[in-house]
Amino acid sequence: MRLAGSDTMRREGFWQRLCLEPWLFGLLLLLSLVGVATVYSATGGDGAAAWAQTKRLLLGLVALLLVARCPPQWFHGLALPGYGLCLLLLVGVHFFGTEVNGSQRWLVLGGVRLQPSELMKILLPLALAAVLAPARWPVGWLPTLLGLVLIALPVGLIVLQPDLGTALLVAAPGGFMLFLAGVRWRIIGLILAAALASLPLLWMTMHDYQRRRVLTLLDPEADPQGAGYHILQSKIALGSGGWSGKGWLEGSQARLDFLPEAHTDFIFAVFGEEHGFLGTMLLLALYIAICARGLMIAATASDRFGRLLVSTLSVTVFVYVFINMGMVSGILPVVGVPLPLMSYGGSSILSLAVAFGLMMSIYAHRQNSSLQ
Amino acid sequence: MQLSEGREQLGDFRLRLGLTLAGILLLSALISGRLWLLQTRDHSQLARRADSNRTTDLPVQGVRGLIYDRKGTVLADNVPSWQLEVVPERVEDMQATLDELAEFVNLAPHELQRFHDRRQGAREFQPVPLKLNLSPEELARLEVNRERWPGVRVQATLTRRYPRDSATAHLVGYVGGITARDLAADEAGVYRGASHIGKTGVERAYEEALRPIPGTRRLESDAQGRRLRELDYQAPIPGWDLRLTLDSDLQRATEGELEGRRAAAIALDLRNGDVLALVSMPSFDPHLFVNGISHADYQRLLDDPGNPLFNRALQGRYPPGSTIKPVFALAGLEYGLRHPRDHTYCQGWFTLPDKQRRYRDWKRSGHGRVNLRDSVAQSCDVYYYQLAHEMGIDRLAEFAGRFGIGSATGIPLPAEDVGILPSRDWKMGALGESWYPGETLNVGIGQGYMLMTPMQMALMTVRIATRGEGFEPRVVQTRSRRALVREEPVVPLPRLELRDRRHWEEIHDSMVAVVHGWGGTARAVGEGLPFRVAGKTGTAQVAGLSQEDDEAPQLDDVPYKLRDHSLFIAFAPAEAPEIAVSVIVEHSGGGSAVAAPVAKVMLENYLMRCDGVVWRPWCLEADI
Numbered sequence: 001m002r003l004a005g006s007d008t009m010r011r012e013g014f015w016q017r018l019c020l021e022p023w024l025f026g027l028l029l030l031l032s033l034v035g036v037a038t039v040y041s042a043t044g045g046d047g048a049a050a051w052a053q054t055k056r057l058l059l060g061l062v063a064l065l066l067v068a069r070c071p072p073q074w075f076h077g078l079a080l081p082g083y084g085l086c087l088l089l090l091v092g093v094h095f096f097g098t099e100v101n102g103s104q105r106w107l108v109l110g111g112v113r114l115q116p117s118e119l120m121k122i123l124l125p126l127a128l129a130a131v132l133a134p135a136r137w138p139v140g141w142l143p144t145l146l147g148l149v150l151i152a153l154p155v156g157l158i159v160l161q162p163d164l165g166t167a168l169l170v171a172a173p174g175g176f177m178l179f180l181a182g183v184r185w186r187i188i189g190l191i192l193a194a195a196l197a198s199l200p201l202l203w204m205t206m207h208d209y210q211r212r213r214v215l216t217l218l219d220p221e222a223d224p225q226g227a228g229y230h231i232l233q234s235k236i237a238l239g240s241g242g243w244s245g246k247g248w249l250e251g252s253q254a255r256l257d258f259l260p261e262a263h264t265d266f267i268f269a270v271f272g273e274e275h276g277f278l279g280t281m282l283l284l285a286l287y288i289a290i291c292a293r294g295l296m297i298a299a300t301a302s303d304r305f306g307r308l309l310v311s312t313l314s315v316t317v318f319v320y321v322f323i324n325m326g327m328v329s330g331i332l333p334v335v336g337v338p339l340p341l342m343s344y345g346g347s348s349i350l351s352l353a354v355a356f357g358l359m360m361s362i363y364a365h366r367q368n369s370s371l372q
Numbered sequence: 373m374q375l376s377e378g379r380e381q382l383g384d385f386r387l388r389l390g391l392t393l394a395g396i397l398l399l400s401a402l403i404s405g406r407l408w409l410l411q412t413r414d415h416s417q418l419a420r421r422a423d424s425n426r427t428t429d430l431p432v433q434g435v436r437g438l439i440y441d442r443k444g445t446v447l448a449d450n451v452p453s454w455q456l457e458v459v460p461e462r463v464e465d466m467q468a469t470l471d472e473l474a475e476f477v478n479l480a481p482h483e484l485q486r487f488h489d490r491r492q493g494a495r496e497f498q499p500v501p502l503k504l505n506l507s508p509e510e511l512a513r514l515e516v517n518r519e520r521w522p523g524v525r526v527q528a529t530l531t532r533r534y535p536r537d538s539a540t541a542h543l544v545g546y547v548g549g550i551t552a553r554d555l556a557a558d559e560a561g562v563y564r565g566a567s568h569i570g571k572t573g574v575e576r577a578y579e580e581a582l583r584p585i586p587g588t589r590r591l592e593s594d595a596q597g598r599r600l601r602e603l604d605y606q607a608p609i610p611g612w613d614l615r616l617t618l619d620s621d622l623q624r625a626t627e628g629e630l631e632g633r634r635a636a637a638i639a640l641d642l643r644n645g646d647v648l649a650l651v652s653m654p655s656f657d658p659h660l661f662v663n664g665i666s667h668a669d670y671q672r673l674l675d676d677p678g679n680p681l682f683n684r685a686l687q688g689r690y691p692p693g694s695t696i697k698p699v700f701a702l703a704g705l706e707y708g709l710r711h712p713r714d715h716t717y718c719q720g721w722f723t724l725p726d727k728q729r730r731y732r733d734w735k736r737s738g739h740g741r742v743n744l745r746d747s748v749a750q751s752c753d754v755y756y757y758q759l760a761h762e763m764g765i766d767r768l769a770e771f772a773g774r775f776g777i778g779s780a781t782g783i784p785l786p787a788e789d790v791g792i793l794p795s796r797d798w799k800m801g802a803l804g805e806s807w808y809p810g811e812t813l814n815v816g817i818g819q820g821y822m823l824m825t826p827m828q829m830a831l832m833t834v835r836i837a838t839r840g841e842g843f844e845p846r847v848v849q850t851r852s853r854r855a856l857v858r859e860e861p862v863v864p865l866p867r868l869e870l871r872d873r874r875h876w877e878e879i880h881d882s883m884v885a886v887v888h889g890w891g892g893t894a895r896a897v898g899e900g901l902p903f904r905v906a907g908k909t910g911t912a913q914v915a916g917l918s919q920e921d922d923e924a925p926q927l928d929d930v931p932y933k934l935r936d937h938s939l940f941i942a943f944a945p946a947e948a949p950e951i952a953v954s955v956i957v958e959h960s961g962g963g964s965a966v967a968a969p970v971a972k973v974m975l976e977n978y979l980m981r982c983d984g985v986v987w988r989p990w991c992l993e994a995d996i
Contacts, residue, residue: 137381180388182381236425239410239418252426257595273422277411281404288400295389307385315392322399329406 019068019364024293028341028356031286032057034271035342042254042263042270042344049263049344056346060353067357071365075358076130076305083127083150089116090157097161105161117166118347120154122354125173125312132181133305139183147178148191164210165335169323173316180311181304213333231330233259234269238280238329245276263344265336268328284325287340291318297363306362313355427603428593431565434584434608435530439544439574441620442646442849447540448575450530454511456503458487461496462523469521470502476517477503477510480666486549501567504663505531532568532662536620538655539627542683543618543647543785543847545573546658562586571661574847577785578614581851585609612851612858617646625977626651629970634958636684638830639974642943642952644862645834645843647783648978649953650827652684687789689823690956693910694751695941696772696818698836698879701744703771704759705875712744712878722757724809731757731813734911748882749889751909753817760816765807768815769795774868775832777824782844782863791828794821819913829941829954836883837906837943837952839876840868880906884946894940894968902990903945903979907971909964910939912956935959940967944975945988951978 015022036057040050089107093116098106107114128147135143151174158167179188203211237253240246249255251273254262262270272280294314301307317340324339326332338348410418439448456477463469473479479502487502506514506526514526532547534540547568554569563569564586570579587608591599619639626637630653639649654676660669673681682688704710720738721730733739733753739746747755760768773779778793792798794815796807814820824832827845834842844863851858870876883906887898893909914934938960943952953971960966982991 138384176392180385180392182384182388233425235410235414236418236421238407239414240422241411242415242419243412252592253422256426256592256600258422258425272407272411277407280407280411284400284403288396291396292393295393299386299389304381311389311392315396318396318399322403325403326406329403329410331402331406 016364018065020065020360021293021297021363024290024297024356024359024363027286027290027293031290031341034283034286035267037248038267038271038274038342039263039344041249041251041274042267044255045249053344056349057341059346060349063350063353064357064360067354068360068364070361072303072306072309072358072362075126075309075361076133079123079126079130083123086116086119086123087153087157089114090120090154092116094157094160105163105166115347117154117158117161117163117170118351120158120170121166121173121316121351122358124151124154124170125177125309125316126358128174128177128181129305129308129312132177132308133303135181137182139178139181139187141187143181144178144183144187144191147174147181150174162207162210163336164206165323165337168335169316169319169337172319173312176315177308177312180315181308210333213335230260230266230334234266234328235330237266237269238272241273241276241279243276243278245272245274245279248274250274265324265338265343266328267343268325268339271342272328284321287318287321291315291321294359297359300366301362302366306366310359310362313359316355317352426592426594428591428599430589430591432587432589432606432608433529433565433567434586435610436532436547436568436584437582437611437851437853438613439582440613440615441618441623442616442648443620444615445620446535447544447616447618447620448532448534451533452528453504453531454506454526455501455529456506456514457499457525457527458502459499459523459525460491463521469524472521473502473524476513477506479503480664482664482666486664489552499525499527501527504529504567529567534658537659538657539623540618541573541655541658542652542685543573543616543650544658545575545577546571546661547575548661549664568662573785574614574616578612578848578851581612581614584611610853612853614848615850615852617641617648617846617849618650619648619978622649622974622978623651626970626974627653629973630957633960634678634684635956635970636688636826637953637955637970637974638685638826639951639953639978640830640834640845642834642837642842642949645846646849647845647847648951649974650685652682652686652688654678654680656680683787684956684958685826686783686785687787688825688956689789689791690826690937690939691820691822691912692777692818692824692829693912693937693939694753694818695829695908695910695939695954696822696824697748697751697756698883698908699772699775699832700756700759700763700768700816701748701882702836702870702875702879703763703768704744705878706771706871707763707767709759709762710744715741715743716747716752716755716758718742718752718754720754722754722761722813724761724813727810729810731810744878745882745885745889746891748879748908749885749892751886751893756816757813760812761809763816765795765812765815768812769793769798772822775835776828777822777832781825781827781831783827784845784847788827789825791825792821792823818910826954826956829939829956830952833941833943833952833954835865835868836876836879837949839873840870841865880946883908883943887942894964896964897942897968897972901944901972901976903988904947905942905944905972905975906946906949907940907942907968909968910941911961912937912939914959932959936961938966940964940971942968942971942975944979948987951975 036050036053039053043049093105093107096107098108105115105117107116127150131146131150132139132143151171155167155171158170233253237251237259240253251270253259253273254270259266259269271283291314295311298307298311298314301310320337320340323332323335323337327334327337338345340352341349435450438446441447460466483503487500491500511526534544548571550563550566550569555563562583562585566586570576570582575582585608588606589602590604592601592603593599622639626649630637630651633653635653637649637651640646641648656673718733718739720736721732723730738754739750739752742750742752742755746752773793778790780788780790799805799807811820815822831842831845842865844865846860846862848860850860884904886892886909887894887905887907894907897907898905913936938957939955941954943949953974955967955970957966979988982988985991
C-alpha cells in the first residue's frame, strides 16, 4: 500500500463526504452550463428562461446530492412498492388525467401537476433491478417473463395515453436491463424476433398523427409548412451552422422563431447552428463520456443490483441522446424526447438528477459491500 | 454465493457491458455521419435556405424617365401625389374598413376591384394601394380621421403628368396601371413593386428605356414576417430621359389650325427623318388613363363621334387622291410612256375603249391640252386616267410600292397601319375577285382601293423631295441618364434609283407649279413667302357622287359624312428642302381650300424661325 499525498487525501475526502464521483459530476456540471447558455440563446437572449433553467438545475443538484447520500439498500427496498404505486397513478391518469394536446399524461394531485410516466422512467429500472438481482445466472425463462410483465404493464398504459415516445423511453431501458442481467442469448433472440414480427401490428394501432410523423421523416419536403416544418427547419438550422457555427447568440433560425420548440426538444438544432459540426461532435463526445463513465461505475459496482441499475441508467441517458439527436437531424420521427440536461423543462431534469444521484450512491457505497 | 459462479457471471456482465458500449459508439457514429452530411456537405444549400428564411427583399421604386421635346420643353414628368394604402394584416374587418373609408374618399368600383386583385398576390404585411392620386379635399378629410383606422395610411408617391395635356396625347401616349399579365411576363423582375407601365405612344414604344430598374431593400424578418432591421440597400436606377424630335411650337401651331376638325398632320425633317409634328384631332386628356379611367369617362370617349382615341396620323386610312399624282407622273417618265412635253387632250372625261362609261375629271369642262407639269399643277384627272390605262395595274402597283404605299414607314410607335396597295393579287386575296380595267383608272387618280396613312403620305413626300433618299421617321433624338447621353440612330432608307435622275427635277418643278405656277391648285400657299414651296393638293372622295351626277354638288348640300377629305402634301424650300408635311382634314372639301392653308402655317412656322440659322437667305435679310 502506497502513501497518498495529503492533498489527494483531502480532495478524496471532500468527494467522499458528498458521496460524489468527481469525473461524472464534473461532466454533468459542464453539460448543465452548456445547457443554460444554449437555452439563453434559444429564447432570444431572454434571461428569465435561462434563470428558470438554472433554478431547476440547482433543484436537481439538491435532489442528486440527497439521493447520492442514501444507501442503495433503501432503493432496493422501496423499488417494488414505488413501482406498484406509480402503476396505480398511471391507471389514475387514464380516468382522471387532464388532457393536453390530445393525450392524457398529467395528473393533478393536491395542486401538484404530476406526470406518472416520467416517474416510471426511474421506477421501472429500480423494480426490474430488484427483481432480477437475486435471479440465478444465467437468467432463464421465469425471471425473464416476470421482467417482461413488469415492463409491459406501464408501457401498455402509457401507449394508451397515448404517448408513444415516453412508452418507448420506458420500454427501452427495461430491455437493456434484461440483456445486462444475463438473460440467455437464446431467449434474447426469441424476444427480438417477436418484437420485429409485431412491428406491422404496431403500425396498424398507431394514431394518424403518429403515422404522419413517421411518413414525414421519409419525405419532409412533401409538406414543408405542415408536418415537415419541424424537421425541415431543424435541418436548415443544423446545416446552416456548417463547420464551426454562426457563434453563440447568432443563430437566426432560433432567434427569429423559424425553429419551433427551439429551447425544448429542438435545442440541439440551436446548438448545432451556433457551434457547427465541431460543436455537435464535442457535445456528442461529452454525452458518450458521461455514459462511458456510468458504465465504468457499473463495472466496478459491488453488487448485482447496483451493476444492473447503474448500467441501465447510463444506457438510458444515451438512448435519450440518440433519439433526440436522431429526431432533430431527421433520421428518426418527431417524438417528444428532451436532450438530457440541455432541453428546457423541469420534470426531465429532476428525473435525470435522481438517476445520476442513484449512480453516485451506488458508486459511493461500493466499499460497504461484502466483496470489498 | 459461489465465487466461481460470481466470477463467471461478472465476466459475462462485463462482456455485455462491452457490447453495450460498442452499440453506443455505433449509434454515435450514425449520428456523427448524419451531422457530417448536414453540416458540411449540405451546408451551403441549407445556409442559403436559412438566409431566405430570414430575409425579405422589398423593391424600391425608381423614377420613370422624363420626356422632353427637341427644345427641352417637358412633355411628361413625375409629380408628387398621395395615395391611400391598406396594410391587410393590421386591419381586423376589411369590409367594414372599406365601407367607412368610402364615406371619406370616392371609391369607384374599378378601384375596389384593383385593390382586391392586388391583395391576392401580396403578403399580409405589404401595403396595397386602394386609391391613387388623392385630391387635396380627400387628403384633408383623411388626415383628420387618421386615428380611426390602424393599417390605413396615406403614402407619398410620384404620378405621371403630361404638362401639354391633350396636345401630345397621341404622340407621347400615356402610362396606366400595370396588369397581372404584365407582371406575369416580367421574368427579370423589372416591375417588382411597379404600379404603372407605358400603354400607348412613346410611353409604350420606349417603355424599356423609360422604366426605372427597381432597387432592393433587404430586410431581416422573423417567422411572423415582422421586419426587424435593414441588412442591405441597393439604390434603384432611374429610367432614361427621352428628348423627342418633336417641335412643340410647330405642334401647337398645327393644332391651333386644326382645332375642332377631324384631322391629322405630320411634319418630317427630311434631312434625318425627325418627326417634328404629329397631330391627330380630336385628342383626349391622357391623365384620365394614368390612375385608372372610370367606366363613364371611357364610355364617353368611345361614344364621341370624333373618335378621339383614334390616332389618325398613324392609323387613319385615307385615299391619297391627287396627292399620288406626282408619283404616277414619275412612273410615266420612268416606264417611258410619257415625255415631259407630251400633251394629252383633256375634254373633261375619259372612256375605256369600247366602253360607254365616262370617267369624269373634277373639272367638268376639262383642262384642254396638258403636259406633265400642267397635269400636276392643275391636277388633271384625264391625263392620269389615260396614263393608268396605258401602264396597267401591275406597273402602277409596283411603282407605288416603291414609295412605301402598303408597307410600314418604320416609325417606332405602336400600332402603325400600312394602308392598302391595290393589285391583282391583293384583290384576289382580300375580296376573291379578279381585277377590272376600270379600277385601274380609279387607282390612277389615288381613289378606289388605294388607302394610305398620313404618315405614309409624309414619307412619300420626303422620298420625292430628297430625290429618292430619306430616313425612317425618328421620334426620339437622344436618351440620357445622369451624365450619359446616347443619340438614337438615324436609319437611312434604301435609295430609290431612277432610270434618269432628271425625272426628279421634272416632278419637283411640277409640284412647285402647283403652288407658284399659273393655274396651280394651291396658289394661295405660296403668297407672301420668301421661299418656294413644292406641294400637291388632293381631294379624296368618300362616296362616288360625282361620277353619276351631271351636276357637281355643292359642299353644303352634302351630308357631313359623305363630304370629301381635303389633303395636301408639301416640301420646302423647294430648292433645298428641309421639311416635308402632310395634312388631311376629314370631310372638308377640296385640298386647296382647307388642308393647304394648314400646311402653309406649318411651313411658315418652322422655316421663318431665324434664331441661329444662317443657311436660310431670308434670315440674313431679316438681320439687316
